[in-house]
Amino acid sequence: MTTVRKRALGLAVALTMGLAACSGGGSGGGQEPAGQSLRMWTFKKSHADALNKAAAQFTAKTGIRVTVEAITPDDVFVSKVQSAAQTDGLPDVLEVHSSGEDFEMGASGLLQDLATDVTDAWKQRLLPSTRESGVLTQKKIDAVAADSPIKSGKAGQRFSVPFTAGAFGIVYANKDKLRAAGLDPATPPASWEEFLKALETTTAKGQGGLSLGLKVSQTGFNWIYQPLAFAHLGKERFHALFGKGTTQGFASPDGVRTLEAYARLTPYWMPGTTTLGIDEADIAFAQGKSAFAVGGTFTLAFLAQNGLSPDKVLAFPVPPTAEGTHKQISMAPLALTGLGVTATTKNREAAVKWIDWVTSPEGAGMVAKESLDLPATDLGTQAEALLGKDLAALQKHFSGPPESAYEAADDSFFPSDWDQVKPGDLTVRLTPLKELSPQQAGAELDKIVASMWKSTQ
Template sequence: MNSSSSRKGGIGRHLAATAFSFLGAAALVAPLAPAAHAADVTTIKVLNWEPGGAEYWKQLVAAFEKANPDIKVELETVPFDRYPEVQGPYIATKSGPDVMENNAGLELYDRRSAYAELPADVLEAGKELITYSGGCLNFDTSKSCYGLPFGYQGNVMYYNKKVLAEAGLDPANPPKTWDEMDAACAKIKSVGKTCLALGLSGIFPAYWDFPEVARNYLTEDDMRAMLTGDMPWTDPKMVNILKGLASITQKGWANASAPSITMLPDGADLFQSGNAAFAGTIISDAVNWAAFDKALGAENVGAMRWPTLVADAPLAGSFSGIESSVFGVSSWSDKKDAAFRFVKFMAGPENAELLTKVAGGISLYKNVDPSALPNSPALSQILEIIKKPTLHAGVILSGQEADALARGWQEVTLGQLSIEDWTARMQKALEQSPSKRKK
């Protein structure tokens, strides 16, 4: 949310060459500017879950501090699944980091009191991005905005070609429908492998699985109604989504440990170990094609849309896309000028190049060179999949709904909850959501 040694070397040589060219030319006309004195340096603290991996963040901070010698960055990096429990006390006490990361959409909106509204010059920097509406109220850039993204994000299903071949399946033609997936899973289990690596604990079911079933039943207007709280969970479409999710575990596609583990790192580790045929994750960050290529060999990794439940559904063949996480400035920071400079840098061209070359991410910066993307069969498939985007239903779930979704799916899998009771629980979560509650 990694990079190979060859990419590290390539970007390192590029930055070194750029630095040499600049310094060599500057030396002919003027002495080097003196380094900022310690007393002139502002230290900002950045709370994050390290999207893109450790090497990317190392180079990102180095590049920012080189461009801004009067600012020093201190990172507080927290595992993604523990992030809310660390961020929560900071928000409650209005103290701590100067810059914070959050996912775009309702996760950010629900926490907007903890963020300073983006000023005009930062919004101007955002105009160089393809989109940044996920950091703005109601996904509308004409309304208040609280953070800028830096990359593109969304869901695909990865598959291990070696495991498919082992099970007598055609790696060039992975399953495209729910029935085909069911038949494939039976063959995969017969050779002692897990069909679908899955973890149901935490936020992952809401962000990584729910949108891919939802696309079979919802239109984009339905999703916008979800955002405003006008789509009840008792609607037959919403009930069908819950039934679709439940069928994944009820059919026995997933590992038996799914109810008790998180998708990151546990579910992803199961896939990366070569013991599972499929994993539904994301296109960027730590559980993307680059990490899987490194673990399994690029020749063994494929990427596809999730199999469809309703083949003729308008959005069944679309990609659930969204800006990756956004970075904003905490409302309590007394170093807002320096903090906003960091947010602008995250959205700028230098970081776009770093994201592409070091982290294998897909930048939102308009003018990034597509030839900088590494060569990967799975990435090539992803670049085709993302050409037909739709709204990401996961980021329009409130925190209450996301929690009820994950807990309910765990209990349904364990035979402790019916679909009817899960539906009622989801409706109650909707009615208790501050961001959706009707006045």
């Protein structure tokens, strides 16, 4: 069970008992005028610090005071919300995980429906791939387990507004290590082949290879292999790898060719990479134990927290193969967190106004610059002025031709009970463990996918 699901189901139990006795909120009677104080809870300390600084600007503009509290770690956040739901002690605004936790909290009665508040103009200032995050769909309702609180929701309800966004498949290079190896620290590799050559050079010069938390096996499959295969094959042929009853799967010439390209990483993995979790691998990179690391746009903030300044890293998407379909690749962002208004707030109008402002270019830019987490707001030409050079350079990888944009959130071509751990474990056996050849790995992956399709039936 995922962390989000554990959190939300636990909340649902508390809400069943607690919210029946609480006010329903809403925009009707009992609203207090703007200018009242608002309280907000988040599960990220870096966001709380940044939001409190932004709140001072918001107060100056509106007279509405906002106090943001970070409640960490996740299990403590859950306990706090559960307790508050039973005692009418919830804050006015919550930051929650998008497209999952927000739905379960909203359908349970914890968060209000904001569908009529978020206008077309508001949505247009968000990154296109995040605009509908927080909006419950019938497909989502139909897909969840029978015991999920989402079953009681209604299609079209919006329980959060996208706040932060990110993408996987981002490579980070230590500029000092590139210089020490005689490589250009300002120019990313233009192709997969150039990336492999850079890894070969840094490894040979004693600067280290590539770190990734392969203890969580699906990171290699999701963050490197999938965008690499997408760029090499193009969207239709990439989707065909996962097709029901396909003859164009992983054991086909297309599939084997992509697995061969991925397996070329084998000599360059950081020693012990299969024993490292995601955070441990990122810390190893921040400590100079490898020249490269792979993560997401959100990894930059974690590296900074562990002593590696953003100006010391060169960031770029997983490069495409030289002979592939796409010569460039961008990473379509997905909403990571969203902001919701609690059902018990007595100042709904002010709460919506705060969320509106903090997801505007001005507010979102302020928070992003302080937290180093990219916003779901499209900052366009204002990005560098609002975010600074290093963070703006990272956000530019969200933009590119639609046909070459890799969408990690697109699961429309997977079996409905897709389990990413199984292909993750299999590709770890391919590389770095070298237990399988690309041909053997392709045949085994086809069996895994076929079994999931059969289970879906």
